[in-house]
Amino acid sequence: MTVAERITRWIAQIHASSQAALAVRLVIALAGAIALVVPGVQDWDQVDVVVLVGPALLIACVVLPDSLASLMFMAVVAGGWLFRAPSGVSWGxxxxxxxxLAVHLASAFAAxxxxxxxxxxxxxxxxxxxxxIAALLAPVVAVAAALVRDAEVPGSLLVTVAALAAATAAVWFASGQSAIDRES
Incomplete structure (x- = not known):
C-alpha cells in the first residue's frame, strides 16, 4: 500500500467516524496542549525532553489512543515536573x-x-x-493531602490513602459499575 493510499484510507476513516470519537480525540488534544503549555510558562526551568518529545507524543496520543503514547506523554510531562518544579502545591x-487526568480518561475511552x-x-x-467527578475530586484530594502533610498529623498517609480510595469509589459507582457480576 502506497503512502497516498494510506492517507486516502485515513481521511475516509475520519469522515466515517462519529462525533463522539472526534470529540474524545479533541479532548485529548486540548488537554494535552494545556499539560504542555502550563509547565512551560512557569518561572522555573523546564526539562528539555518535555519540549522536544512532548508534542510528538501528543500527536501520537490523538492519532493512536490505544498505544503506549498516552502513557509515555503523561510520564514525560509528570517527570519533567518532578525533576525541576518546586515541591509546593500551586495552581500550575x-x-x-x-x-x-483528562488525557488519561479520554485516551482510555478512545482506546x-x-x-x-x-x-x-x-x-x-x-x-x-x-x-x-474524577476531575473535580483530583484537586480536592491533592490540596487536602498537602494540608495534612504540612500539618504533620500522625497517620497522614492513612488519611491520604483513604481520600484516594473514597475518590476511586465515587468514580466507580458513578460509572454504573457493580462489584458483583450480573448475568444479563
Whole structure:
C-alpha cells in the first residue's frame, strides 16, 4: 500500500467516524496542549525532553489512543515536573494534573473504540459523569493531602490513602459499575 493510499484510507476513516470519537480525540488534544503549555510558562526551568518529545507524543496520543503514547506523554510531562518544579502545591500543579487526568480518561475511552466506529452520544454521556467527578475530586484530594502533610498529623498517609480510595469509589459507582457480576 502506497503512502497516498494510506492517507486516502485515513481521511475516509475520519469522515466515517462519529462525533463522539472526534470529540474524545479533541479532548485529548486540548488537554494535552494545556499539560504542555502550563509547565512551560512557569518561572522555573523546564526539562528539555518535555519540549522536544512532548508534542510528538501528543500527536501520537490523538492519532493512536490505544498505544503506549498516552502513557509515555503523561510520564514525560509528570517527570519533567518532578525533576525541576518546586515541591509546593500551586495552581500550575493543579491545572497540569487535571489536564493529565483528562488525557488519561479520554485516551482510555478512545482506546476502546476504533476511530471510524459509530458511537452514540449515550456512551459518551455515560463516560462524562465519572470523568467529571474524577476531575473535580483530583484537586480536592491533592490540596487536602498537602494540608495534612504540612500539618504533620500522625497517620497522614492513612488519611491520604483513604481520600484516594473514597475518590476511586465515587468514580466507580458513578460509572454504573457493580462489584458483583450480573448475568444479563
Amino acid at each position: 500543579v493543579v491545572v497540569t494534573g487535571i489536564a493529565l 476502546q473504540i476504533p476511530s471510524y466506529a459509530q458511537v452514540s452520544r449515550r456512551a459518551l454521556q455515560r463516560w462524562l459523569l465519572p470523568a467529571m
